[in-house]
Amino acid sequence: MGAAEFVFPNDHHVAWSIMIVLYPYITGLVAGAFIVSALYHVFEREVLQPVAKLALVTALCFCAFATLPLLLHLHHPERAFNIMFTPNATSAMAGFGFIYSFYMLLLLMEVWLVFRPELVDRGNSLPGLPGAFYRCLTLGVTKVTRGSAMIDSWLIRALAILGIPAACVLHGYVGFLFGAVKANPWWSTALMPVIFLASAVASGIAALLVLYLWFCWRRKITADADCVRELSRYLWIALIVAVSLEGLELLHMAYESGPEWHVLQTLLTTKLSVSYGLFQVLIGSVCPFVLLCIATRPQVPVALMKKLSVISGLLVLIQVFSMRWNVVIGGQLFSKSFRGFVEYQLPWEGREGLFAAGCVLVLPLLALELLSRILPLWNETERLDQAGE
Amino acid sequence: MTHELNIITNNPESETCQGNCCCSNPQEKECGSHESNSRREFLQTASTVILGSMSLTLLPMPVTNSTAGNADDAGDQEPGTATSEEKTSNNDGQVWFGFLVDIEKCIGAGKCLTACRIENNVPAGYARTWVERYVHLKDGSVRVDKVPEQGYAGSNLPDVDAELVERAYFVPKLCNHCSDAPCNQVCPVHASITSPEGVELVDPERCIGCAYCVQACPYGVRFINPETNNADKCTWCYHRIMRKEQPACVESCPVGARVFGRLDDPNSELNLRLAEVPTHVLKDQLGTNPKLRYVGLSGEVK
Numbered sequence: 156m157g158a159a160e161f162v163f164p165n166d167h168h169v170a171w172s173i174m175i176v177l178y179p180y181i182t183g184l185v186a187g188a189f190i191v192s193a194l195y196h197v198f199e200r201e202v203l204q205p206v207a208k209l210a211l212v213t214a215l216c217f218c219a220f221a222t223l224p225l226l227l228h229l230h231h232p233e234r235a236f237n238i239m240f241t242p243n244a245t246s247a248m249a250g251f252g253f254i255y256s257f258y259m260l261l262l263l264m265e266v267w268l269v270f271r272p273e274l275v276d277r278g279n280s281l282p283g284l285p286g287a288f289y290r291c292l293t294l295g296v297t298k299v300t301r302g303s304a305m306i307d308s309w310l311i312r313a314l315a316i317l318g319i320p321a322a323c324v325l326h327g328y329v330g331f332l333f334g335a336v337k338a339n340p341w342w343s344t345a346l347m348p349v350i351f352l353a354s355a356v357a358s359g360i361a362a363l364l365v366l367y368l369w370f371c372w373r374r375k376i377t378a379d380a381d382c383v384r385e386l387s388r389y390l391w392i393a394l395i396v397a398v399s400l401e402g403l404e405l406l407h408m409a410y411e412s413g414p415e416w417h418v419l420q421t422l423l424t425t426k427l428s429v430s431y432g433l434f435q436v437l438i439g440s441v442c443p444f445v446l447l448c449i450a451t452r453p454q455v456p457v458a459l460m461k462k463l464s465v466i467s468g469l470l471v472l473i474q475v476f477s478m479r480w481n482v483v484i485g486g487q488l489f490s491k492s493f494r495g496f497v498e499y500q501l502p503w504e505g506r507e508g509l510f511a512a513g514c515v516l517v518l519p520l521l522a523l524e525l526l527s528r529i530l531p532l533w534n535e536t537e538r539l540d541q542a543g544e
Numbered sequence: 545m546t547h548e549l550n551i552i553t554n555n556p557e558s559e560t561c562q563g564n565c566c567c568s569n570p571q572e573k574e575c576g577s578h579e580s581n582s583r584r585e586f587l588q589t590a591s592t593v594i595l596g597s598m599s600l601t602l603l604p605m606p607v608t609n610s611t612a613g614n615a616d617d618a619g620d621q622e623p624g625t626a627t628s629e630e631k632t633s634n635n636d637g638q639v640w641f642g643f644l645v646d647i648e649k650c651i652g653a654g655k656c657l658t659a660c661r662i663e664n665n666v667p668a669g670y671a672r673t674w675v676e677r678y679v680h681l682k683d684g685s686v687r688v689d690k691v692p693e694q695g696y697a698g699s700n701l702p703d704v705d706a707e708l709v710e711r712a713y714f715v716p717k718l719c720n721h722c723s724d725a726p727c728n729q730v731c732p733v734h735a736s737i738t739s740p741e742g743v744e745l746v747d748p749e750r751c752i753g754c755a756y757c758v759q760a761c762p763y764g765v766r767f768i769n770p771e772t773n774n775a776d777k778c779t780w781c782y783h784r785i786m787r788k789e790q791p792a793c794v795e796s797c798p799v800g801a802r803v804f805g806r807l808d809d810p811n812s813e814l815n816l817r818l819a820e821v822p823t824h825v826l827k828d829q830l831g832t833n834p835k836l837r838y839v840g841l842s843g844e845v846k
Contacts, residue, residue, distance in 0.1 A: 168669075
């Protein structure tokens with residue numbers, strides 16, 4: 156008689172569902188997109204100028220909805236602010252409210268400063284309601300002088316510098332939430348915050364690449380080839396770092412072969428064989444690695460380079476989502492008895508269902524679409540140049 | 545926040561003059577000299593109070609009888625009921641509870657399971673306590689099953705050929721009430737708390753239902769109660785033990801396999817048993833220091 160499976164009674168219920176998959180996914184996009192904007196504002200990578208504003212606004216839109224999956228997950232969402240009113244200093248999760256608020260404030264300030272000249276200009280020039288709306292957005296500061304522009308520029312740079320460690324903390328912290336759970340051998344590793352951070356950067360760059368090319372296609376203008384190629388290079392590097400770290404973690408677990416390895420091995424080869432083996436490794440890691448390797452070669456025609464880049468971007472987004480899924484859901488598919496496995500069926504309906512998850516993912520994109528109509532994300536001269544051609 | 549407010553407002557010193565001013569009666573709640581305080585002094589005092597209040601929110605919350613325990617446990621405490629120290633403390637007032645499970649005695653009767661479910665309104669599909677049957681076979685494999693509530697005898701647990709069995713035993717499981725409880729550590733809102741008697745509880749008024757404690761518990765004893773939407777777990781029947789009664793599972797066990805008592809009382813049955821036989825804890829390597837100990841614990845039991 157072989158050993159039968161045994162699951163602790165309470166382990167049959169997967170406590171963290173799709174919403175806890177989306178939470179690190181969305182915060183990762185925020186961190187990654189912000190880092191791209193910081194590459195322009197802090198490290199003066201002028202080639203990224205076409206996406207600098209888009210990166211910042213994308214980060215803001217996703218950040219604005221980062222708490223939504225958590226609220227949908229909480230069984231007492233009406234008590235959500237307890238996390239800030241009565242925080243437990245020993246809890247990693249208690250820091251969320253403060254870290255998130257700080258980062259959101261930082262993003263709002265930077266976005267306002269970056270767009271201030273245009274807001275003032277539109278506020279002063281547009282008549283009627285649109286003008287009043289833009290005058291409201293100026294917060295009463297209706298003049299841009301040479302001196303104020305210099306101060307704004309200095310502040311933008313300072314906020315971007317501050318934002319880099321803040322982005323790392325925001326997302327490294329999310330990884331820490333999982334890495335610090337010693338009860339779960341699939342999560343409990345010091346590498347987890349670094350892995351989350353690396354994949355966050357990859358997902359942010361990928362999202363930006365896809366969004367930039369989509370906006371260009373929709374506006375019927377030619378995307379800046381140098382910018383796309385540069386983003387593809389960064390994406391390639393970020394992907395290599397992220398996947399290497401993920402692989403190292405797994406290799407380390409396998410090589411150590413600790414007491415729970417037999418469970419994790421079975422988990423990978425059965426429950427996660429599709430989401431890990433197929434989506435995270437093959438489709439999400441190997442394919443974009445090869446495509447980006449081709450796309451970043453200088454002799455590749457621009458049109459092909461852009462196509463390869465956007466496909467790679469989409470695949471990397473799938474990779475990072477799969478990684479989040481495999482960590483969050485995968486970590487709950489085995490019992491803490493280490494003798495049995497659990498089934499998880501993602502429901503269609505309900506607060507933690509597939510439809511709600513789709514809404515959570517679409518809402519930041521709708522916000523981005525709205526903001527792209529309110530804020531001047533693009534150089535108008537760029538459009539005129541295109542028309543002239 | 546209720547706790548902090550109580551701490552501040554219950555302190556008589558916070559309302560009375562401390563004699564630092566010129567008033568003759570230090571017990572007066574208001575004195576004329578306070579009106580002449582400079583703005584700086586006022587700001588210093590105000591900032592001290594505000595910062596002090598804020599820092600209190602970062603401290604582990606002391607548990608009070610009014611909020612202790614899961615929803616059902618706390619709600620049962622009648623107004624005017626004596627506090628824990630009045631009812632169960634020893635001379636030095638340091639009550640400290642512990643629990644012992646004797647695997648060698650357990651017969652898998654399942655009485656404890658029914659008693660717990662009825663006593664604590666545990667919803668179907670969840671468990672505050674359960675019993676596992678371990679069967680070690682001669683080929684080296686181990687078979688583990690969950691004993692149903694009607695008990696092992698007469699259940700539909702699969703029979704194992706006695707010829708193949710090396711040894712078999714039952715293991716009751718419940719909250720380990722760890723001294724270094726990971727659930728307490730990770731709870732973001734101080735809803736997972738330790739009572740003054742060392743019992744791990746959930747504050748039903750604070751819990752946000754994030755389930756981080758469920759993930760952090762290595763023993764799988766926590767769950768989100770679908771009726772209350774709070775984290776739920778065994779409380780050693782806190783509402784009963786504060787009335788000097790035994791937990792429902794202990795009371796219902798026909799063979800005395802579960803022993804509950806005071807660790808601070810050297811003459812308690814629990815301490816006498818602990819002195820008699822070597823005991824072990826589950827998942828010792830995790831360093832959670834459970835107050836639930838086992839007699840006859842095999843290394844196969846997780």
